[in-house]
Amino acid sequence: MRIDLHSHSDVSDGTRPPAEVVRRARVKGLDVLALTDHDTTGGWDEAAAALPDGLALVPGVELSCQEGGRSLHMLGYLFDPAEPELAAELARIRDDRVVRAKAMVARLQELGVDVTWEQVRALARGEAVGRPHIARAMLDAGAIKTADEAFGPRWIAQGGRAYAERYALDPERAIRLVGAAGGACVLAHPRAGRGGYVFADAVIERLAAAGLRGVEVDHPDQAPEDRAHLREVAASLGLAATGSSDDHGAPTGDRLGAETTAPGEYEKLISVGPDRVRQSR
Missing domain, CATH: 3.20.20.140 (Metal-dependent hydrolases)
Structure with a gap:
C-alpha cells in the first residue's frame, strides 16, 4: 500500500x-x-x-x-x-492572509516591482492567498528569474524587504x-x-x-x-x-x-x- x-x-x-x-x-x-x-x-x-x-x-x-x-x-x-x-x-487565518498579501504587494511596489493585488488574487483560485502566488506574480512581471528567488532576503522571505507578518x-x-x-x-x-x-x-x-x-x-x-x-x-x-x-x-x-x-x-x-x-x- x-x-x-x-x-x-x-x-x-x-x-x-x-x-x-x-x-x-x-x-x-x-x-x-x-x-x-x-x-x-x-x-x-x-x-x-x-x-x-x-x-x-x-x-x-x-x-x-x-x-x-x-x-x-x-x-x-x-x-x-x-x-x-x-x-x-481557519477563517481568521485566511482573512489575515489577504491582509498580509496586500501589504507585501504594497511593499514590492515601493521597491519598484510592477505587481498588483489584482494579479496576485487572480493567481489564487481559493481563499488561501499565499506567498507562492506573490512569487508567481513577481515572475510574470520579470522582477525575478525563478519563483524560488522571491523567497530570499531581498524579497518575501521572513525578514525580507517586502515581508509582512500574519496571524x-x-x-x-x-x-x-x-x-x-x-x-x-x-x-x-x-x-x-x-x-x-x-x-x-x-x-x-x-x-x-x-x-x-x-x-x-x-x-x-x-x-x-x-x-x-x-x-x-x-x-x-x-x-x-x-x-x-x-x-x-x-x-x-x-x-x-x-x-x-x-x-x-x-x-x-x-x-x-x-x-x-x-x-x-
Whole structure:
C-alpha cells in the first residue's frame, strides 16, 4: 500500500485542481492520499467527488502556526470541518492572509516591482492567498528569474524587504482545536532546512505532551541523517512517523508519491476517525 499524507491543490498554493490532484495520485500508484491545503478545507468535496477507483482520500489541512517567532506548520487530519472554534480560526487565518498579501504587494511596489493585488488574487483560485502566488506574480512581471528567488532576503522571505507578518496559531492550541474536532495532528517537516522549518527535539517533546500524534519524517526537503534522527525521536515519544511528498504541482515537479508513509504508521493516525476516510464511489 502506497500512502502520501501531504499534498496541495490550487485551492491554496498548489497549481492543479483537487480533482486533477487525486487523478494524478492514482496514476502515480498511490492507494491513499491526504489533501492538506493551507488553512482551508475548500478542496475536500471536489477531490472526493473525483476519486478514482482504488484511491482513498484522507481529508486534511496544513495549519499555519508560530513557534518562537518562526513559522511552524501543523498537519491536521480527519477532523470535523464544521466544529465552530476550529472553523472560526481557519477563517481568521485566511482573512489575515489577504491582509498580509496586500501589504507585501504594497511593499514590492515601493521597491519598484510592477505587481498588483489584482494579479496576485487572480493567481489564487481559493481563499488561501499565499506567498507562492506573490512569487508567481513577481515572475510574470520579470522582477525575478525563478519563483524560488522571491523567497530570499531581498524579497518575501521572513525578514525580507517586502515581508509582512500574519496571524498564526500557537501550535499547542492548534493540536487542541483539531483534537476537539475529532482529528489528529502531525508536525510537518520539522527539519526542512531549505524552507527554514527547523525545530529542536524539545519542541517536538512539548507538542507530544500536548497531544501531537505524529511527525513528518520522510520529506523531500529533509536530509537522510535528519530523517533517521526524527524516526528515533518519534519512536521514543510513541508518535507516528509519516512520509509525504508535500506536492504543490508544477513548482515541486509533480512529485506525488515521492515519499510515502508505512501502513502501520498510517493506521496509528486514522484510528481517530477511520469512518472519515473517503472512498471512491
